[in-house]
Each structure stands twice: as C-alpha cells, then as structure tokens.
Amino acid sequence: MHDKTLAELARGLAAGDFSSRELTASLLERIQRVDPSLNSFITVTGEQALEEADTADDLRQKGQAGALGGLPLAYKDIFCTEGVRTSAGSKMLDNFIAPYNATVVEKLRHAGTISLGKTNMDEFAMGSSNENSYYGPVKNPWNSTLVPGGSSGGSAAAVAAGLVPAALGTDTGGSIRQPAAFCGITGLKPTYGRISRYGMIAYASSLDQAGPMARTAEDCAMLMNAMAGHDSRDSTSVARNVPDYTQDLDKPLNGLKVGLPVEYFGDGLAPEVETAIREAVKVYESLGARIIDVSLPHTRLAIPAYYVIAPAEASSNLSRYDGVRFGHRCDNPIDLEDLYKRTRAEGFGDEVKRRILIGTHTLSEGFFDAYYRKAQQVRRLIRQDFLDAFSHVDVLMGPAAPTTAFELGSRADPVQMYLQDIYTIAINLAGIPGISVPAGLVDNRPVGLQILGPHFGEAHLLNVAHVYQQATDWHQRRPEIKE
C-alpha cells in the first residue's frame, strides 16, 4: 500500500479494498521500521491517527466520506496542530504544544484526512538541507549519505520513502520545490495568498506559502482543492474563487508556449542536471509545446534581495520567542536581560541566529535605505521580469536546483548553501506559483524540473505537470529502502 498514490488510495478506500484503519496501521508500522534511520518525523501521532481512521471508516460506512476521506497525511512541524507538539524544528519550541489548528490543518481535517504526525525540517524553515534541525538531519531515502533538501526535508523524505502518500510543506525560498527535486517527488508552491498562513509558524511572512508534496501532480491537485481559499484570519490571503484543480489535469498541451529563462541555464548549473532538464523539455516538445528562450534579467539579484528581506522579517517574527509566555526558558535568570539573552542563545541554532543578526542589522537606523528599501525595489523588478515573460509565454521551465542532492555536511559555508536556492528564490519574491516534478535520475539521484506560471495559475501548472507524468515514469521510480 505504501507505493500507491493518493488518488489510487482514494479509489481503493472507495472500492472497499481496504479500510482507512488498515491503511493507517500499515503506514504507522512502516514508519516504525523505516524512520529510525531516515529521521523524517519529529512526532508520530499513531494513536490519534488510528482513532481518526476509525472515524473516517464510520463516515464512509454512512456514505459521508469526502474526496479525501480516510487518506493519511503528515504535516511539516511548522503547522500548528492542536494538542500536539509543534516545534518548527527548534529547541525553542521543543515543549510547545499548540493550542489550536492551523487553517490548512483544519481544512484538511474537515475533508476527512488523517494526520500521521509532524515531519522534520530546518529550524524555523531556515535551510536548504534539513541539517539545521534541533532533531537532527534527515537522510535522503535514495542514499543515506545525501541530504533530502530543505527546509521541508522531512516531508519530502517521508513521501519518497513511502511512509505517507502526501505531506504538507512550506516554501519561503524553495523549501518545497528543492527537497521535492532532491527526493524525486512532486511539490507545488502556490501563489502567495492562495493558501492561508494562519497557524503556520512565520519565517518570512511576505514570502511564506504552504503547499502540497506528493508523488504526482494529480495528488497535489486533490490536496489543493481542500487547502486553497480565502481565510478571514489571514489578511494576506486572497478572496478569489478556488477552481477544481483536478478538472483540467488531462487537457492536451498542443500549442503550449514554454519559456526557458537563459539565466537558469548558465554557470553553476551541473551539466548532468542540465541534460536531464533539456530531455524533459524535449518531451514537452513532443507533446505539442513550442519552446522559446526568454530572459529574466534581474535573476542574479534575487539571492541578495532575498537575504535582506527574509532575515529582516524573520528578525521581527522571531522576537516573540523570549522565554516569557511559551517555549524554552533558560534556568534561573538573574534579571530580564539575562532571561532574554540566555533563552535566545540556548533556544536558537546557528543559522537562525545568523539570520536574526542579518535582519536586525539591515533594519537598523542608517542601513534601512541601503538594504531593506533597495531590496524591495529589486523585488519589484524581479516581479516585473516574470510579468514580462508571461506576457508572451504560458509557463517557464528550468531546473529546481543547480545540482542533485549533495552529501550531508558538504556545504559548511552558509553562502554556498544559499546558492542552492538560485532557481527557486525569485519565485517567492515575485509571489508566483511553481511546481517541481521528477524528471530524471543521475547516479541514482533524482532531478527536479521546475515549472513556473503566472499568479493564480496553479491549475494550469498542475495540468502541464500531469500531462508530462502521463508521458514519463520518473515519478513512479522509488528508492530502494532498507527495512
């Protein structure tokens, strides 16, 4: 059962081939066997999951099961889940039991899904390798010496290893798409504002967006149907009709105009990744697409702009972790300043501290104009690049990451790590949607093809990805898991 897609499992449940309890129990058992070596979960909520499965089975008996009724999921440990530890991968929140559910969690529960638990992640979603977790690194299921990518590394690894058919991730600069690429699964970062951020622990509020991670585009579409929509509790969520994302999945791609940004195929791109991506593009050509070279001239400014804006927002967002109301508190503080200093020194890891320091600096009096304001100007230019490109192509394609998954511990220099996100980060700055789909294996390491669309173009992206998956089998490849 662990090899099946969400759509297949939904059909199996509907046909009565197995119950939600059987499915849930079998996955929990697999997690128990496989995850100790992978470390993709921080918290497994087995008992609760089985109870939820029984409820789902009861509802199905009564003919009240929804489209996602009885299907198991996992949540990146950044989504608040009532009564369950929500750590954000940090020592700071190791003792934090969320008293409420995030809006997406609530919506997916309402649709009948079952939560198996909370997946590992880079601390506060800051990282591209999942090595920044207080709970230890996650191993890539394809090769345990490799990273799974980050920051949603636990979700990507759990899905790739068949521990759960789908999981939620969040993407601030590539945190869904890059781990999806490294682990050979499909991951969608929707348009900023498409999915409520309420209950999602903030890293960089103007960039953070939740999204589905699963085996196929079709599975992502099923999840999007439940996740998307306006939330009155999130002022940045957009009041706009939610289409049925599964409706047009099979629409043929004849005449599709695909733009290839020249900047995404330059220096720094590993040749074997480029080869795989160009192969994938050929598949699209054979499906009737027209390929056009385009330019996104401000691409090289994306990483610098991101590393001003995201840390600035983070430095403020993470101020609430002060040891006063919840989370870690240092022992025996002698006064208020000591409480703050030691609580935060002990509770945060190095990368989080680095970004808080960067953000605090760039917002400081005398530096604000040179950094923050300038970065916002760059952000508008980057957004305009995409708007210009989409005025003459339907989608953009390129690699999700410059390399395949790298060795654990091999990117000790933070700037080298930041360069990982060179093809994903601009998308968050522009607010547009992007999807990563499996498009090859190089030395048994997955390659991810990234497809980008205009704002609120998720349905079309899913269609473009799905048709490709009907023509290829990369998404069906599974790592060999030692059990």
Add this chain to the structure above:
Amino acid sequence: MQWEVVIGLEVHVQLSTCSKIFSGASTAFGAEPNTQACGIDLGLPGTLPVLNENAVAMAVRFGLAINAEIPEYSVFERKNYFYPDLPKGYQTSQMAHPVIGRGEVDITLGDGTVKTVRIHHAHLEEDAGKSLHEDYSGMTGIDLNRAGTPLLEIVSEPDMHSAEEASAYIRAIHAIVTYLGISDGNMAEGSMRCDVNVSLRPKGQEKLGTRAEIKNVNSFRFVERAIAFEIERQSEILEEGGVVVQETRLYNPDLDETRSMRTKEEANDYRYFPCPDLLPLMLDEAYVEHQRSLLPELPSEKRQRFVDSLGLSTYDADVLTGSRPLAEYFEAVQKHCGDAKLAANWVQGDLLGRLNRDGLDITESPVSAEQLGGLLMRLADDTINGKAAKQVFADLWECKGETADEIIDARGLKQVTDTGAIESLCDQVIADNPVQVTQYREATEDKRGKMIGFFVGQVMKASRGTANPPQVNAMLKEKLDALL
C-alpha cells in the same frame, strides 16, 4: 535671560471598540488578568493580525473632526523592542504613512482667547499589556488584557508655550474624542495618556532647544504639574549655563517631580518596517464621506450654537461644551425648562458645585436632567422662589422625591403671589415692629434700602418662605414710605 517654553504633546487615546485592534478579544476594562487575551494577543506562534474596521472608522472620524487630511493610503509598521508586556516583541503601529495627516485643534484659554494648535498627524497602533510589580514579591506579573487595545496617537506640533495651553489642548482633545464617542476619555483608567515634550529657548530664537519627553502622564492636573516642574528644572540648568540632555523622563505625582528614565544614547533603535502580515490600508473618498455623514455636532459647533441661538456668554458656552455628557445634560435641562440662561446658571453653579464636592462625574449625577429641568420650570413660572428651589434641589439630590412638583407639594413650598395675602402679612409685620418702623422713618434714604431687608425677612418667615420676595419687597417699600 528670557526663556520661551515650547511644548508638543503626543496624546494616546484608547478607542472604545468592542474588540481589539487586531483580534476578536474583548477590550472591557477591569477583568481578571489575562482573561481577555486570545492567542493573537499572546503572540502565539502562527497567529496573524486582522485589522478592526471600527478602529479605522473612529480614527477617520477624529481626522474629520480636526479638519485633517485623510490619506488614501496608510501603512502599518512594526516597532521592534523587547519588553515582557509586549508579547510579539514588536508593537504594530504606523510611522511613515499614518492614517490621519495634518489637522488643527482650537483651544480656549482662561481669558477667553482662542488659539489654534496644529496636529502633525494621528496614527493607529496597539496598546501593550501591563506589568504588575505589586503583589508578587521579587517577581513581576504580566497582564495582557490591555495588549492589543486600539490606540489613536495624536501628535501635535510644538505649538504650546505654557502649562495652561497644554492643559487646554488636552481638554480640547478630550472633548473631541468624547463627543465623537470614540473613547470614554477616562484618564484614571488610562483611556487617555500623554507624552509631553518640553524644551526652552531664548526668547526670539527660532531654533528649538533640547527637549525632554515626559512619558505616560495620565491626568490633566499631572500634565500641568509635570510641565511646571520641567520648566523650572530646565530653566535652572540653562540659567547656570548648563546643557539640557535629550532624555525620556517620568513624572511622579507623589513627589511632584520628573525623573530621568533613559537618555538618547540609551534609546532603542526600533527598526520600523512595514508589517508584512497587514496589507496597506486604502480609504477611498466614498468611505471618508460616509464617515463624515456619521459625525455628531462637534464641540466648536455646539459652542457657537449656544452663543448664537441660546444667547449664552462665550464663557458659559465654553464650560458647558467641555464634555459631551455635560453639554447633553445642559441641553436636556434647557429644553425642559425653556430658559437657557437659568439652565446655564444652575448647571454650572449648583449642579457642578455639588458634583465636584462629592467627586462625581456628570454621568453619575443623582439629579437627572429631567428632574432639574422640572425644578427650573417651576422657578421660571414663579411657582416657587429661589430659596425654595435650592431646597427642592437638595431633596432631589438625596432622592427624597421623584419630581420637583412632588417635593413642592409635599413641603408646601408653592410661592404665594396672591396680593391680598401678601398685603395682610406686610401689614401685620409693620404693626408688630413699631421700634424698627420708627428707626426706618428716621433713617437716611440710602440706609432705608438696607433696613427694608429686615421687614422682608419677617414677611418671608411669616409666609414660611412661600411669599414672592420681589413682590414683598415692593409692597413693603410702598407701605413704609407712605409712613414717612
């Protein structure tokens, strides 16, 4: 040297919305600590703010009341600093693009002169919680009930030059916000708090002197006292050739002095930046016009009307429009008795005097406007005389009757205006007091005027206070002068 005092004020007004500015928690005052703080107010991970529309409407109405620019576009920003009663580690406020732009407030000084104070801007922000230092030996308690209460911070230009002007300005702001019904204006409960900027400069100099900011002063009187102390302190320093340090000070009402809290060097860098969780606030003309249509009569308009159509003096009009409840009370009394001048005298004299003595607010008056109006109606139509009226008022105050008429009947205070009855009383008194009559006859013209008071008193006494004194006076004069 002659020093000129320069004062600017930042007045924080708690808006009387039902719920907080960014959450649905209640804003009611006085609840058990931390019972009115929801996840958003606690800054729980993952929570997000949603702007309270009503707070915006109130801010806009204030802007219209002071004739201010209402920008189409305003932005919420984060003011970052650590403090235990600031749950998120930042206060959501406004900086570069406030909701209300430049405006003006007229203030009336004691001598009746009217002066205009310019408003630099007014912006919306959230209040912090409270740190409770009592009751927890060696520890500090945190109450987050107040956290997230909407505040309108009204920032004046440095247009005031004395404690009196500053005080008049705060009273004017207090009147406007209470008239608009956007704040209860209760300073004791912290609904209005002021930061006072005071500096001195040599008279005639353009450049402003170095200022001290006195934080969180929460009564009209304390504002005056704090400014007086500060003027004294700064002028002493300057007279001795010293330099005033730019700093934040706190006023201690018990010691009646200000003390340094932190100097400029110790000041926080608040690292303001636009709050990414809130979209810019866009207000179109139709919205602003709609808010304008909801404006009540404002203090300045009411004052003018009291003078123009009720014939009150500017002084009376000014006192009576000092707060909306007072003005409404006066208007109700005036409508009831039909005599504006009489109503103005009684409300300012007997009523306010008694309220002051008992430490009560107009809204807590034991005598309702209808009751007082009913009493004055009887005074105006000569049913009772002034002395009886005071007695009826005292009875109403002590709740010894529902209406003035009831008390007048029960006590038999109805004035005797029957000429025959008064005449016989006068004759009786003249007959009973031959010695005084002789003295009267032998007295000089101007002494007689005083002496007649004795006879009037006797007649009033005989009538048990019910005779009409002017009538008695006239009749006695006629009769006594006839004996000359």
